[in-house]
Amino acid sequence: MRVVMFGYQTWGHRTLRALLDSEHDVVTVVTHPASDHAYEKIWSDSVADLADRHGVPVVLRNRPDDEELFRLLKDADPDLIVANNWRTWIPPRIFGLPRLGTLNIHDSLLPRYAGFSPLIWALINGEKEVGVTAHMMNDELDAGDIVVQRAVPVGPKDTATDLFHRTVDLIAPVTTEALALLASGRTEFTPQDRSLATFFHKRSEEDIRINWDWPAEALERLVRAQSAPYPAAFTFHRGRRLEILSAVVSKGRYGGTPGRIFYREGDGVVIVAGADARTGRNHGLALTRVRTGDGRELPAGEYFTSMGGYLTARP
Structure with a gap:
């Protein structure tokens, strides 16, 4: 498959690494410019640098809603967009552009903890497990059908840093498994129970x-x-x-x-x-x-x- 990747920080970096290691062709990478936000300077492995090292064209955007980017992505003719830790809204004409749509990788057990900083919020709230979900993007943030989901337990002494390392290691296998399902032609996945959905803001x-x-x-x-x-x-x-x-x-x-x-x-x-x-x-x-x-x-x-x-x- 021809894949366009949207992503940022270490989460995006791990996703791009998995795509580059796969049998699929990464044709374009879209990422955010570097930020001075306290939480965005943490786990800040560069998606752009990794793409550059592999000769993949890189586009920098804060928001993906301009005509130039739309034309560029249309010309790239992707079968699939894969997103992870993209920090702003992706409009329907972008996420609906590829033949297979857009696969989003999110570091929570959706439908709970949609939005931002899910590991920190989950730990504060005493959750017994956290994880990573690959789901198909739709009009509502982090609300599309679940393709693959993996969980890890939260121990009584775990920190958010411990949970970061445990869940970031799930990104590659979750992404690879989801890609295989999509490449096989499967189109029916697990709808989220929206009555259980929770949505969290950025931490400040x-x-x-x-x-x-x-x-x-x-x-x-x-x-x-x-x-x-x-x-x-x-x-x-x-x-x-x-x-x-x-x-x-x-x-x-x-x-x-x-x-x-x-x-x-x-x-x-x-x-x-x-x-x-x-x-x-x-x-x-x-x-x-x-x-x-x-x-x-x-x-x-x-x-x-x-x-x-x-x-x-x-x-």
Whole structure:
């Protein structure tokens, strides 16, 4: 098959690598220009550089909706477009152009976690598994029929970085299997149950600000979800930003006001958590390692020299 590839960052790079290793002919690659967005500088293997090394024509676009690109793609005469981590809307006249349509590779178990940063959102929400889905593109984002889907478990100590490495390794086999099914002439695939669909926005600074009204279990997952190289979850202590690099759910239950710096437990310092912390039924979040605004990393037990006072969402 003649294939056009739309993609960006390491997800797109892995997809293009799988296409180049396949029996199919990659005739054009469309990718985004480099970005300064914090999350787009992470896992940023270059799709353009890989295509260049293999002599595949590269087109740079932020949005794929101009006449020049449409004519170029029409002249390329693709049987299939394969997309992964394309960051903007692909219009119907583009995704419907190839004879077989457009196959999108998405790093979630659709129909749940459509949209952006699915691994981080899934980890925060306590999902037991994550994965990769290859589906046919239609008018609704991440909503087309499922061609291939593979899952991996989420462990109790996994970080978003762990899940990235586990799922990115699924891209090549999922892509290869989906291509084989399409090349065989199969056209009927599994419709998504739209009653189960969830759609998430891009993560931003506000999404990593700690809200001490959350239960400790959710806050512990937030810290793991924002593991390096992602921006760390943060709070404020005495008006200064404090990043939380590691934390565990406390063994004891602590009552009082959310955000209170309360008790030394093992190697951690327990912060009261949960909107109903006044009941005394909640576990706290035991901070174990922090980073100050000037970049110093140290054990929480060294940073908090005395108990009392509060951690807050704002200075």
